[in-house]
Amino acid sequence: MAYTNIKKSSDYFNTKLYTGNDSTNAITGVGHQPDLIWVKSRSAASHSNLIDSVRGVKKHVSSSSTNAEDTEGASNGLSSFDSDGFTWSGRNTGTGTVNENSTTYVGWSWSADGTGVANTDGSISSTVSANTTSGFSIVSYTGTGSVATVGHGLGVAPSMIIVKRRTGDAGDWRCYHKSLGEDYLIRLNLTDASLDNPSWNDTAPTSSVFSIGTNGDVNTSGGNHIAYCFADVQGFSKFESYVGNGSADGTFVYTGFKPAFVMIKRTNSTGNWLMFDSKRDGFNSQNDNLYANTTTAEQSDGALDIFSNGFKCTVTGTDTNGSGSTYIYMAFASEPLVGDNPATAR
Numbered sequence: 001m002a003y004t005n006i007k008k009s010s011d012y013f014n015t016k017l018y019t020g021n022d023s024t025n026a027i028t029g030v031g032h033q034p035d036l037i038w039v040k041s042r043s044a045a046s047h048s049n050l051i052d053s054v055r056g057v058k059k060h061v062s063s064s065s066t067n068a069e070d071t072e073g074a075s076n077g078l079s080s081f082d083s084d085g086f087t088w089s090g091r092n093t094g095t096g097t098v099n100e101n102s103t104t105y106v107g108w109s110w111s112a113d114g115t116g117v118a119n120t121d122g123s124i125s126s127t128v129s130a131n132t133t134s135g136f137s138i139v140s141y142t143g144t145g146s147v148a149t150v151g152h153g154l155g156v157a158p159s160m161i162i163v164k165r166r167t168g169d170a171g172d173w174r175c176y177h178k179s180l181g182e183d184y185l186i187r188l189n190l191t192d193a194s195l196d197n198p199s200w201n202d203t204a205p206t207s208s209v210f211s212i213g214t215n216g217d218v219n220t221s222g223g224n225h226i227a228y229c230f231a232d233v234q235g236f237s238k239f240e241s242y243v244g245n246g247s248a249d250g251t252f253v254y255t256g257f258k259p260a261f262v263m264i265k266r267t268n269s270t271g272n273w274l275m276f277d278s279k280r281d282g283f284n285s286q287n288d289n290l291y292a293n294t295t296t297a298e299q300s301d302g303a304l305d306i307f308s309n310g311f312k313c314t315v316t317g318t319d320t321n322g323s324g325s326t327y328i329y330m331a332f333a334s335e336p337l338v339g340d341n342p343a344t345a346r
Helices: none
Strands: 013-019 025-028 036-041 049-052 078-082 085-088 104-110 117-119 126-131 136-142 148-151 160-165 174-177 184-187 209-212 224-230 237-243 252-254 257-266 273-277 304-307 310-313 326-336
Touching: 013 025, 013 257, 126 148, 136 148, 257 304, 257 310
Parallel strands: none
Antiparallel strands: 013 104, 025 085, 036 049, 036 104, 078 085, 117 126, 126 136, 136 224, 148 209, 160 174, 160 224, 174 184, 237 326, 252 310, 257 273, 257 326, 304 310
């Protein structure tokens, strides 16, 4: 685990709420220049969209779809990543919506390091945009169809890796999570449990590379792939697991910071990927969820309480708190609970 000197989380991650207008729409107040934005409609059913600086502003993939990458025209979709946010040039014409008139949205954004540089650490050369302070990198690579390694640029082993094939036939999103280990994967676009599968070549990631097997979703010969790599950074981000208790007074999960964002997935059986943040409602018992794996609009069926040093699920549903069920999560801080940064519960 890396140790943070981050004093302001919004320099590296933030949540921004906005309303679409079908036209030019500058979203400001993010606190950094984003390199990845993950956008989801709150008020209407729609696929999500992920856009990053390595692939370019007109390239969209959706976490709730197996579709290949969409490319927007000049007058639609995202027009720029800005110093304090991002600007839409019109509505999205591909999978999902990002700027429909009067529709409300949430945009989660992460800072990496721009459009990326060549990385030759792995047996496959990659293009990497890495922020070693916040433990986040964007990795673009072309598959070979043979067992390989890919450089990620973090300088520490990633705790979670999310991979999508960008081109060719439809394909699932495949995720590595350190709590599941290198023998297992879990699919971001589906509800199924974790699977014993050689997508990661049964090899744990190192401080310089992650390994991929021959599965086409992570390593199609000649296919373009994008990977989002995350490492634990004390006081800023955490990627761990917990066991549910089936009670409205759910299991308390210690993160070591006040979460700004939490995504949870059941691993021992079926369950949705639930996404929470501290901006959409902003107080406990009202932290509503969105689904990463479906088009469903914002829901209140997965309630989460956020505290100064962790979170607790406050419903008995199996998506987040089934008795004896295991869950993985990814979490990012709103207020790092380290050094001279005290945080208080809401």
